[in-house]
């Protein structure tokens with residue numbers, strides 16, 4: 001199997017066995033890949049034809065194939081993408097004022113089985129390869145370029161799609177190194193967020209390896225027994241260890257931490273939940289982002305009403321940290337947080 005060119009750092013790409021090629025040829029190739037979002041060597045007309053041929057022989061240029069493209073009433077676009085082995089993954093492009101945020105997947109399915117999340121119900125099928133993660137960005141960037149009048153680029157990237165990024169940390173960290181490289185997208189680390197359900201060794205590894213990205217951690221409850229039920233990972237890495245890892249990350253990294261908290265009525269929105277949350281976050285410097293629960297078909301929980309959210313947010317003002325309520329996007333195409341999963345025919349049959 002040929003290496004996919006979208007899985008390589010610029011210095012790992014070898015143009016040909018001919019060392020006499022001028023150095024600008026590689027930059028021309030990178031411009032096609034990362035500025036034109038072109039994945040067809042035959043169209044790279046400023047490259048000599050022998051070089052185009054040798055590139056096609058050396059590397060695969062395959063991108064995920066858009067199978068479905070659903071636009072929600074709020075203009076969020078959910079892409080259903082087919083990979084070379086037939087797996088389907090999803091990414092969601094969220095426009096907001098001048099921001100264009102892409103929410104990307106890091107795995108096919110997820111092993112972590114959070115009780116409120118649709119992806120968790122699929123179980124883990126496999127990790128995504130580096131080029132399959134970068135491919136989502138290229139496909140969405142090309143779509144933006146073709147559909148928006150002004151030249152618009154992705155501005156923000158969040159690893160909040162399908163999968164647990166820190167269960168695929170090696171590939172996800174390499175994706176960040178490639179994207180942030182000055183010859184590719186030079187993507188801003190401060191506009192990149194990696195969201196984890198709390199994989200403690202991954203958080204420590206991220207801090208130690210100097211990976212540049214903001215960290216978001218899905219907390220959802222600060223009461224141990226409740227978090228065990230919502231997020232089985234809490235039995236492996238309990239709240240006390242998670243807190244130590246967050247403090248360690250704060251000491252080692254200049255990037256901010258956001259704690260995410262899905263609001264589920266009757267589960268984690270009572271006064272005792274807020275008190276526990278306050279105790280947990282006490283001395284951590286972070287932001288708190290509350291997310292109204294998005295129900296998926298056959299979900300055992302219900303969405304909070306806007307009054308319930310407003311009431312909760314009013315009480316949350318007593319926290320010393322900055323608190324925000326996330327606006328849910330793309331829900332009418334099942335593209336909102338926690339709604340991403342593979343809706344293949346096969347699966348619909350067993351449901």
Ligand code: SAH
Pocket residue numbers: 116117118159160161162163164165195196197198216217218220260261262291292293294295296337338339
């Ligand atoms: N595995 C990573 C990233 C995927 S989930 C993680 O757990 O962080 C991204 C965010 O969506 C998390 O904060 C998660 O708590 C939230 N989420 C999951 N299911 C949801 C749902 N049904 N409604 C609202 N938010 C949900």
